[in-house]
Amino acid sequence: MAEGVIETTERIGMATSRANILRAAAVVGFFLLVSLGTYAADARYLYFSAYLWFGFVYGMSLQYGRFCMASAIRDLFAVGVPRMAVGIMIAVVLFSLVSAGVTLTGRSTFHASPIGLYSVVGGAIFGFGMVFTGGCATGSLYKTGEGSVAALLVVFSLSFAQAIFVDVGGVLDLLVPASWTASAAAKSMPAQLTATQGWYDQFLAGYIWDLKGLTVGEALGFADPVARVFIGNSLVNAILPALVLLAVIYRFYYRKGWLRKHADLPPGPAREFAGWWSMVTASRRTAVAGLVLGLAAGLQMWVMQALQQKFGIANAGELLTAMGITEGLSMQDTVFDPGYFYVTTQEAQGAAWVLAKLGMNLRDNIFFGMENGIPAPLANPVLWMSFSVIGGSMVMALLANEFKLKFPTREIALWAIGGGILMGLGSRVGLGCNIGAFFATVTNGDPSGWLFAAGMTAGGWLGVKFFNWWIERKMAKEAPLGF
Amino acid sequence: MYRFIEPIGEWLLAWRGGGRSASKTREVDVPGHGTLLASASLDLTGQSCLRTNLATKRALDAAPAGAVIEIVSDNLSSVETIPFMLAGHGCNHLGTVHVEGSWRIYVRKSGE
Numbered sequence: 001m002a003e004g005v006i007e008t009t010e011r012i013g014m015a016t017s018r019a020n021i022l023r024a025a026a027v028v029g030f031f032l033l034v035s036l037g038t039y040a041a042d043a044r045y046l047y048f049s050a051y052l053w054f055g056f057v058y059g060m061s062l063q064y065g066r067f068c069m070a071s072a073i074r075d076l077f078a079v080g081v082p083r084m085a086v087g088i089m090i091a092v093v094l095f096s097l098v099s100a101g102v103t104l105t106g107r108s109t110f111h112a113s114p115i116g117l118y119s120v121v122g123g124a125i126f127g128f129g130m131v132f133t134g135g136c137a138t139g140s141l142y143k144t145g146e147g148s149v150a151a152l153l154v155v156f157s158l159s160f161a162q163a164i165f166v167d168v169g170g171v172l173d174l175l176v177p178a179s180w181t182a183s184a185a186a187k188s189m190p191a192q193l194t195a196t197q198g199w200y201d202q203f204l205a206g207y208i209w210d211l212k213g214l215t216v217g218e219a220l221g222f223a224d225p226v227a228r229v230f231i232g233n234s235l236v237n238a239i240l241p242a243l244v245l246l247a248v249i250y251r252f253y254y255r256k257g258w259l260r261k262h263a264d265l266p267p268g269p270a271r272e273f274a275g276w277w278s279m280v281t282a283s284r285r286t287a288v289a290g291l292v293l294g295l296a297a298g299l300q301m302w303v304m305q306a307l308q309q310k311f312g313i314a315n316a317g318e319l320l321t322a323m324g325i326t327e328g329l330s331m332q333d334t335v336f337d338p339g340y341f342y343v344t345t346q347e348a349q350g351a352a353w354v355l356a357k358l359g360m361n362l363r364d365n366i367f368f369g370m371e372n373g374i375p376a377p378l379a380n381p382v383l384w385m386s387f388s389v390i391g392g393s394m395v396m397a398l399l400a401n402e403f404k405l406k407f408p409t410r411e412i413a414l415w416a417i418g419g420g421i422l423m424g425l426g427s428r429v430g431l432g433c434n435i436g437a438f439f440a441t442v443t444n445g446d447p448s449g450w451l452f453a454a455g456m457t458a459g460g461w462l463g464v465k466f467f468n469w470w471i472e473r474k475m476a477k478e479a480p481l482g483f
Numbered sequence: 484m485y486r487f488i489e490p491i492g493e494w495l496l497a498w499r500g501g502g503r504s505a506s507k508t509r510e511v512d513v514p515g516h517g518t519l520l521a522s523a524s525l526d527l528t529g530q531s532c533l534r535t536n537l538a539t540k541r542a543l544d545a546a547p548a549g550a551v552i553e554i555v556s557d558n559l560s561s562v563e564t565i566p567f568m569l570a571g572h573g574c575n576h577l578g579t580v581h582v583e584g585s586w587r588i589y590v591r592k593s594g595e
Contacts (some may be wrong), residue, residue, distance in 0.1 A: 285563065
């Protein structure tokens, strides 16, 4: 390799062992067995398997591209590397175009979130915690598949923090504005719920439900559906902001270094475009992962909607009821079923299921009792997707000889648990994580995703500053380098 | 809380020490460049991405012109990121080698 050429892990690596190939085959075989076995038992499990295999593709792509939103923010602010931020923008552009096409066919499962300050606050808490864990919600899943026990700790702490947070009251109730309580009390709620008790219940019923949400295509008043989805939702809400962000990142984090190496080129727009394009294509892995994620995420919406039509349902709860599985449904006989790439809520359900088995009553709150239910893991189609993200990543890591069981140090474990708790709280306040509240929203014309991203970036920046101080302090005590 | 977590951690996990270790001058084989004398080898195995990146940044800044540095990491995200950090610190990427579950990144400080 010539000196000065950037070559990362692409085309480098030891050939994987026969044992790893067999392990990868075993993981694929397990998921195939689950899919085929459940389909043989009941054809309606096809709906679950659709989630499963899209999750598998996400896991493979995330691992291949080392795709993590924590890394996007952290690397940009901590070490000035835009690789991951660029990959995410590529995925945003692609996903938005595919989503627009899917929406146009009438097969989109997306619903816009309410627009409010909560997105910024939730994003900030999530982004701050994400820096300490070393991975975003999806990043932690795929890193678990690579063998990272620290990432698994993040997944657990994020899940249990959410499950507990949506149910607790007590001292947290003191933080509830009186207007939320009054608004929640004014709504006719089922008697089983205590909507005027508990911070999160009052947050939802007294604040979130009073907010309005709409897509940019709707806000701009396009009568033509093509213009509404392709110009309003995709171009205005996703592509143009992504291009602006790429230009800003190029200007502040890439241009100087690139110009130093290409001082011989004549100044002008052509040179600037060449530099910008060099940034976009600098990491092949990340760009490819962004492309695959964007396309798969859009395609999943189409497939899930097609399956809903096939089975004549609007929510997986109806499917479960028809299959005779009624335990764990919400009081509206629904379960969490977004129909697109999403993480955190299903993991909260998994944790709530465990806590319920231990005797906790988590069904007297809006989040579980009224909206999402607490289905058993095997009856939770979206949780199948989370498991298969781990599986897909594991297969990819094994085939590339990159799987390694890694136990954390005590310090890293504590950061993982603490950061995971913050990510859990942030994802509930923000009504989603880096995927559900950002990636899936901005690409479907919902501007609330950019509010979450702004908060996540600000929280991430603050987290990097804090962590930088902490690391500097620690490293100052360590042995000096041998220079 | 910490007093509660610590004994569980000691029992459950084979936790290693938390710091990076740095060794002094040693010969390293870098594909395409032959045997080089690395001024420092920074072992960041087991570290989180951010710590790996920040420790690398610190080493790159501290290295004198001409020094060859070996960075050892098993954090794939960092292994992917570090080569892109180098230009901003006046360093060149000599190569990356995958050995026994870890990646060795070789860097030369050009001093530009």
